[in-house]
Amino acid sequence: MEDTADSAQAARARTGDGAEVGDFSRWPGILRLALGVLLPPAAVLTNQELIYMSGVWVCGLHYSAALHVVPVLCLILCAGAGVTSYRDWQRVGGGLEEEHGSAVVTRTRFLALCGMGVAAISALLTVAQWLAVFVFGPCMRA
DSSP states (O other): OHHHHHHHHHHHHHHTOSHHHHGGGSHHHHHHHHHHHHHHHHHHHHHHHHHHHHHHHHHHHTOGGGGGHHHHHHHHHHHHHHHHHHHHHHHTTOSSOOTTOOHHHHHHHHHHHHHHHHHHHHHHHHHHHHHHHHHSOTTOOO
16 A cells, blocks of 8 residues: 555656645636736736826826835736746746646646746836836826
8 A cells, every 4th residue: 555655656756746736736726827927917007007097186186106106016916926926836846848747737837937927027017117107297298
């Protein structure tokens, strides 16, 4: 009986199907992978919309420091999604590909790498949108 358990554990170690990888075959792990890819672009779009919407409000109050709150929160969301994707990538062993990896390991590695890339690009876009807040005053109209 022990030989069967040891051989199953050795097979899991070879394929990367340990307890950590088992999390990615159920909905909490899959949701975490999906949020790593989908949350940063949603944060960038929300950042752009809220900056445009709050411009008139900030112009009326003459309190332009309020425009800096939204980009900071969006950068925190992008960074959090990137860190989560990085941790997921580390949990399946890192690297780019594995010769004897299962479909769950390959999918998790791909989505985690995509999540890190999307989070980095989204953070860069958020910073670019934030620079416009510094350059243009809230009461400037075309």
